[in-house]
Amino acid sequence: MEKTIGVLIILVVGLFIIVGLIRLYNRLVMLKFNVDKSFANIDVLLQQRADEIPNLITTVKEYMGYERSILTELTTLRTQFVAAEAQNERVKLSNTMSPFIGKILAIAENYPELKSGANFLNLQNRISELEDAISDRREFFNESVNMYNIGINEFPNVLLGKLLGYQEKSLLTISEEEKEYHGVVF
Numbered sequence: 001m002e003k004t005i006g007v008l009i010i011l012v013v014g015l016f017i018i019v020g021l022i023r024l025y026n027r028l029v030m031l032k033f034n035v036d037k038s039f040a041n042i043d044v045l046l047q048q049r050a051d052e053i054p055n056l057i058t059t060v061k062e063y064m065g066y067e068r069s070i071l072t073e074l075t076t077l078r079t080q081f082v083a084a085e086a087q088n089e090r091v092k093l094s095n096t097m098s099p100f101i102g103k104i105l106a107i108a109e110n111y112p113e114l115k116s117g118a119n120f121l122n123l124q125n126r127i128s129e130l131e132d133a134i135s136d137r138r139e140f141f142n143e144s145v146n147m148y149n150i151g152i153n154e155f156p157n158v159l160l161g162k163l164l165g166y167q168e169k170s171l172l173t174i175s176e177e178e179k180e181y182h183g184v185v186f
Helices: 002-061 068-083 087-110 112-116 118-153 157-164
Strands: none
Touching: 002 068, 002 087, 002 118, 002 157, 068 087, 087 118, 118 157
């Protein structure tokens, strides 16, 4: 009888350990897929923005002589973004591209003919809409990445996470230039 109780206790403890490991594994999988889903959502908008960049460059190019280096850099970054397959690489390129788009829109202030052109106004509105949507999804993505990074570093998740090869993911960041506010200019 004592052996039966001992075996039952061992089985129950073993069952609790197995159930616990399954729950940990499922939580890590859920966090990973949540990050992937949130990046896929933002990636759609980032791709739309990358697709809009050639139109912006074409529209602005004829008015901008000395800013060619900005246009060249933005074109290079866009090409790299479209070719990038790794999520972290696309995040890094998106973080690098954002300030250049802002620079072009700010530089356009120096060209009244460009600023008042219907094509440029339509493009500027479209880019503004995309940037607002990207901002919203960036926030959700960063929250998902934060929860994932916390999840894989909590104990005992860290043990299973390391065993499964889970690694921390990068956040989408805002550059120092994007954080600057120069006031309203008339």
